Amino acid sequence: MLLNTVIIILREVLEAALLISILLAMSRRLRVDPRWLPLSLLLGGAVAVLVGTQMRGISELLDGVGQEVFDAFLQLAIYVLLLCVAVLMIRSYYSQNTVPGGIAAAMGAAVTLAVIREGSEIYLFLSAFSADPDLRPGVLSGAFIGAGIGFSIGALFYYFLLALPRRTTLAVACVLMTLVAAGMCIQAAQLLIQADWLPAQSSLWDTGNWLPEGSVSGQLLYALVGYEASPSPVEVGVYFSAALLMVALLFWARYRAEAGGRKGERDRAASTP
Amino acid sequence: MRSIRVFLLVALLSTITLVNFLAALHGYRESMAAAQQLLDRQLAATAALLEKLPLQQVQSELPADGEVALQLWGEDGQSLLKSANTPGRPMVPLEGGYRETNFGNYRWRVYTHFSPESGRWIQVAERADLRFQLAERVVLESILPTLLALPLAALLIWLVIGRGLSSLRELANALREKRAEDLEPLQVSEPPQELQPVIRSTNALLERLGASFERERRFSADAAHELRTPISAIQVHLHNLERELQDAGLADRSGSLGKLRLSVTRMVDLVEQMLTLFRTNPEHYPARLEPLDLQQLAREVIAERYELFSARQQSISLQGTAVGIRGDVFALTVMIGNLLSNAGKYTPERGEILVTTALSDSRGYIQVEDSGPGIPAQERSKIFERFYRVGGDCHASQAEGSGLGLSIVAHIARLHRAEIQLSDSRFDTGLCVRILFPASSGTVLPGEEHA
Amino acid sequence: MLERTACRRLVLLWMLAASVKAVAADRPIVELEIRNHLFHPAEILMPAHTKVKLIVYNRDPTPEEFESYELNREKVIMGGQRAIIFIGPLAPGEYPFFGEFNPNTAQGKIIVK
Structure with missing residues (x-):
């Protein structure tokens, strides 16, 4: 039981932990008050337990695919929120002095949704075994190991991001957020395929022998870039269009911010005699 | 870094956790595989025992305890012996080796063996879930210390970091307790190599600062002192001048003389104040x-x-x-x-x-x-x-x-x-x-x- | 905000497409049961290159997660509930699946011919 508990817990914890460490590192860099983190963890945890207890009702919605659609929408919402966070980050980076007020809210909302998504699965899994005394030691140790590995990777990743030179942090964070966000979309696509909302196709390639999705490194890549051993054309398409949309928006935001900055400088120059 | 101590604790603990847990996970996998092999060998040994069992050619059924199952089949596919918890057909197709299958509400690991001397197929099975639980219980015993040691490691790391940072703390305290006018060199007992440049530069800075303070004080005090004599002379000459003018019957029509006297009085005041200021300086005043x-x-x-x-x-x-x-x-x-x-x-x-x-x-x-x-x-x-x-x-x-x-x-x-x-x-x-x-x-x- | 409306439109499109398809095609249905943390049957036969509607009944009181890396499917099925999972079209071959909450006993495979 230990091994598969580790895999389940690690998968859920790692996704949330990496997202949190990226956002927290950016929040430190942009001097945004990190109070959003404990708030969103608490709120997300509470809602996750609520969702976990209501999973029975949720899965029966929409002809029995409610669970997939619910999760897919959570993922897509996280994608949109990450888009907002990245655009706001770029805006505040170029405007130097002002940090947009919405950025903490967007970060908090993204983490809340991620915690709801991952936390409800952990809750379901752990609640399934709380009754069985034979399996409990294995499940508990597995949960401890999985959470330990997940949080450790998250913490080290956070310090790694903070150790980057100040100028490159924004670029690295944007690239990472684009990958994570595209990963959210590929997961959403997969769920919608499973729900038959998107067409199912045979997979384009299979790297499962080379790097199994269930391994620790596979889990890490899954959490970071949405690694999928055998994706179908739709999934690949969704992944790249999500990434491209985000990249385009980021460049647009940067162009706007730089133009705005130049205009502001000109205005200031004009107003001083 | 908000706190070096927190950073070191979190970073070190994360590294230790990551390395230890991955090692534990690897150990778990290996041990579980070894345990499965061991249990497989036991299954084969049971089969070998059954092979030696003298048996009449009568179909019979054994009462079953639910945890083990066995079946003996003749070469022609006829059932020789079976435990009551097995189905009427072979548990798995009659091919030598290990396989897993479901029957009777459980999943079983089945070993199939053909004995050429007696011309029988022997199938021995164990419940997969029980086998797994047994193996896991043993393996967990060896992993648990790694997990339980983690809080201990955290505590030790916390203490060790605290000890390592103590000289930094001492330096911070020495700086905090320093009064603004105290320009004595910093005293930190046995400073570690890393802090010596900091203490040296701070002390050199304090020394330069003290010297320049001293110069400034001395200059104003000396200047005030030197000014006293000429001012006293001016006062005397002014007094004499007033007298002479009076004696000559010349009135001070423009009032210049009165103004001059006021200015001189003010200058005397100022010089006295400067001397008082110097004398009452907390570092000199006894x-x-x-x-x-x-x-x-x-x-x-x-x-x-x-x-x-x-x-x-x-x-x-x-x-x-x-x-x-x-x-x-x-x-x-x-x-x-x-x-x-x-x-x-x-x-x-x-x-x-x-x-x-x-x-x-x-x-x-x-x-x-x-x-x-x-x-x-x-x-x-x-x-x-x-x-x-x-x-x-x-x-x-x-x-x-x-x-x-x-x-x-x-x-x-x-x-x-x-x-x-x-x-x-x-x-x-x-x-x-x-x-x-x-x-x-x-x-x-x-x-x-x-x- | 632009991207949000775009998303909403996409989703509407999907919903439309899904409802049209549901009416249009009757997919072959395969049923599977989970009892005592075992899959019954443990092996399912499926036609190749066909989309199949897999209905999994969980007869246990505890939840189970139907998972298959080969099929790219994962779905939590609460105790006593049934779940619908669409699978395929698949190339001929064997596709193992397992119950992620009880992977030692809940194992099975889909054989596509």
Whole structure:
């Protein structure tokens, strides 16, 4: 039981932990008050337990695919929120002095949704075994190991991001957020395929022998870039269009911010005699 | 980094957790595989035992305990022996080796073996879930210490980091406790290599700072001292000149002589103040702290200067209780004198000056309030700088002053470790200066409640 | 905000497409049961290159997660509930699946011919 508990817990914890460490590192860099983190963890945890207890009702919605659609929408919402966070980050980076007020809210909302998504699965899994005394030691140790590995990777990743030179942090964070966000979309696509909302196709390639999705490194890549051993054309398409949309928006935001900055400088120059 | 200690703890603990847990996971996998092999071998041994079992060619069924299952099949596919918990057909297809299958509500691991001597197929099976639980229980025993050791590791790391950072903490404390005027070199016992450059540079900086302070002080003191002699000479010559002019019957029509006398008096004042400032410097002044009554002292100083106030029709009053503090009589007399002359200078004619001595939270204080123009809050911090005068040279009150009076007050306050508080006076306008002495020194003298 | 409306439109499109398809095609249905943390049957036969509607009944009181890396499917099935999972079209071959909450016993495979 230990091994598969580790895999389940690690998968859920790692996704949330990496997202949190990226956002927290950016929040430190942009001097945004990190109070959003404990708030969103608490709120997300509470809602996750609520969702976990209501999973029975949720899965029966929409002809029995409610669970997939619910999760897919959570993922897509996280994608949109990450888009907002990245655009706001770029805006505040170029405007130097002002940090947009919405950025903490967007970060908090993204983490809340991620915690709801991952936390409800952990809750379901752990609640399934709380009754069985034979399996409990294995499940508990597995949960401890999985959470330990997940949080450790998250913490080290956070310090790694903070150790980057100040100028490159924004670029690295944007690239990472684009990958994570595209990963959210590929997961959403997969769920919608499973729900038959998107067409199912045979997979384009299979790297499962080379790097199994269930391994620790596979889990890490899954959490970071949405690694999928055998994706179908739709999934690949969704992944790249999500990434491209985000990249385009980021460049647009940067162009706007730089133009705005130049205009502001000109205005200031004009107003001083 | 908000805290080096937290950073080190989290980073080290994460690294240890990651490495240990991955190793534990690897160990778990290997041990589980080994345990499965061991159990498989047991299954094969059971099969070998069954192979040797003499058996009649009768179909029979064994009662089953639910955890093991077995079947014997003849070469022609006829059932020879089976445990009651197995289905009527072979558990798995009759091919040699290990396979897993479901029957009777459980998943089983089945070993199939063909015995050529007896021409029988032997199938022995164990419940997969029980096998797994057994193996896991054993393997977990070996992993648990790794997990349980983690909180211990966290505690040890926390303590070790604390020990490693102790000299840094010591340095921070030494810096924090340093008084502003204390320019002695930092003392940190056995500083580690990493801190030595910091301490060396800090001490070199302090030394340079001290030397330049000393130079500056000496220069102004020497200058003041050197100026005394020529000024005395000027005073004498001025006096003589006045006499000669009078004797010659020449009147001082333009009043220049009177103005000159005033200027010279002011210059004498200034030089004296500069010397006082130097003498009362806390680092040089040999203070003799003795118990004294602040109110008594204030009364004496007021009496001494009463004429100055009455000349400008200012009313001066003393309020409050007798306050016993430890202080230097000379220095405090100079201080109160300076406070009073400041108040007198800035208070217009017929203005009011109020002196209070009392206790506040068991700390003795003396406070001087005037009805002058007061000082805007944003300028209050600057008035203790030497030669600073509110509003610059074009002072509204036209009062003459050196700009040194309050610097001297600040020196003497520091000498007594007293605190200076500036606020608005109780009059419509004006300043309130309160000198708050440290707690241990302030007591109400018994039997001297002021009426 | 632009991207949000775009998303909403996409989703509407999907919903439309899904409802049209549901009416248009009757997919072959395969049923599977989870009892005592075992799959019954443990092996399912499926036609190749066809989309199949797999209905999994969980007869246990505890939840189970139907998971298959080969099929890219994962779905939590609460105790006593049934779940619908669409699978395929698949190339001929064997596709193992397992119950992620009880992977030692809940094992099975889909054989596509």
